[in-house]
Amino acid sequence: MPIGPADSMAVPRFAGPATFARLPRRAPVDRVDIAVLGVPFDAGTTYRPGARFGPTAIREASRLLRPYHPVLDVSPFEAVQVADCGDVAANPFSIPEALAATERAATELLQDGSQLVALGGDHTIALALLRAVAGQHGPVTLLHFDAHLDTWDTYFGAAYTHGTPFRRAAEEGLLDPAAMTHIGIRGPLFSAGDIPGDEGLGFGIVTSYDVADRGVAAVVDQVRQRIGGRPLYVSIDIDVLDPAHAPGTGTPEAGGLTTRELLGILRGLTGCNLVGADVVEVAPAYDHAEITAVAASHVTYELVSLMARTRRDT
Numbered sequence: 001m002p003i004g005p006a007d008s009m010a011v012p013r014f015a016g017p018a019t020f021a022r023l024p025r026r027a028p029v030d031r032v033d034i035a036v037l038g039v040p041f042d043a044g045t046t047y048r049p050g051a052r053f054g055p056t057a058i059r060e061a062s063r064l065l066r067p068y069h070p071v072l073d074v075s076p077f078e079a080v081q082v083a084d085c086g087d088v089a090a091n092p093f094s095i096p097e098a099l100a101a102t103e104r105a106a107t108e109l110l111q112d113g114s115q116l117v118a119l120g121g122d123h124t125i126a127l128a129l130l131r132a133v134a135g136q137h138g139p140v141t142l143l144h145f146d147a148h149l150d151t152w153d154t155y156f157g158a159a160y161t162h163g164t165p166f167r168r169a170a171e172e173g174l175l176d177p178a179a180m181t182h183i184g185i186r187g188p189l190f191s192a193g194d195i196p197g198d199e200g201l202g203f204g205i206v207t208s209y210d211v212a213d214r215g216v217a218a219v220v221d222q223v224r225q226r227i228g229g230r231p232l233y234v235s236i237d238i239d240v241l242d243p244a245h246a247p248g249t250g251t252p253e254a255g256g257l258t259t260r261e262l263l264g265i266l267r268g269l270t271g272c273n274l275v276g277a278d279v280v281e282v283a284p285a286y287d288h289a290e291i292t293a294v295a296a297s298h299v300t301y302e303l304v305s306l307m308a309r310t311r312r313d314t
Helices: 051-064 093-111 125-137 165-170 195-199 210-216 215-229 259-267 291-313
Strands: 034-040 082-087 115-120 142-143 181-183 204-206 232-237 276-279
Touching: 034 093, 034 210, 034 215, 034 291, 051 115, 051 276, 051 291, 093 115, 093 125, 115 125, 115 232, 115 291, 125 232, 142 165, 142 215, 165 204, 181 210, 195 204, 204 210, 204 215, 210 215, 210 259, 215 259, 215 276, 259 291, 276 291
Parallel strands: 034 082, 034 115, 115 276, 142 181, 142 232, 181 204, 232 276
Antiparallel strands: none
């Protein structure tokens, strides 16, 4: 029988340790089906720092999450064993060392049979997570929610930053180029060549305005047809949301998705072969009334619930 969250009718939500959704840590459980792993690292940021405090903020905001998901009809913490596996001790002064530590931690969890949802941290960490996931599943298709492409080559000569992880992942053969999609892209670019360069890697783009014009259902249908039954990795930069919905992030862009649109698209992935995910770029120093952290905690809950439902039904 899985060990679930603390009973909120016995222990108030504001009491006790701030694990994700008040779940047990790794130590008390004999197995972990879905692991929540923090990666408090932000040395790859190019504008406002602070995402190293993201995992803590997401966990704190997740205290209010409840155990039953009525839309997906799953109680994720009863269906499978979910645990908060703590934080990676990522070197704050060395990006290569931080990536290596993150890859090791993720690989260890995946080798034990866990599925992984990581809490960032900046988007640089996605490269390490993709290395670990591809090591278990081979090249994966990527569904990337973001205001930005994150497929640039270098920034101030640096090849490993939060704006370059998916170019490096493509170069390393971690991604399936037949079915990769960005959702939520918007805002100015560095040059007219950015989009063709991104397309050359195999990405399709659904802008935030496409979502607004066409609706969630049409976007979900397009994405699902593209993904098919391929192993799927979902990477969510919280700045995919409009700053009205997520002010606490390092590189905000006007004109983004609503929280409702993001949750709707994620719920449309029910039944997809979701093998890993991350939620990144929550920078609580710029947040107001925990708006961003609350959004990120609910996004994480959606991802955990999707994984739990698939495990329950297979």
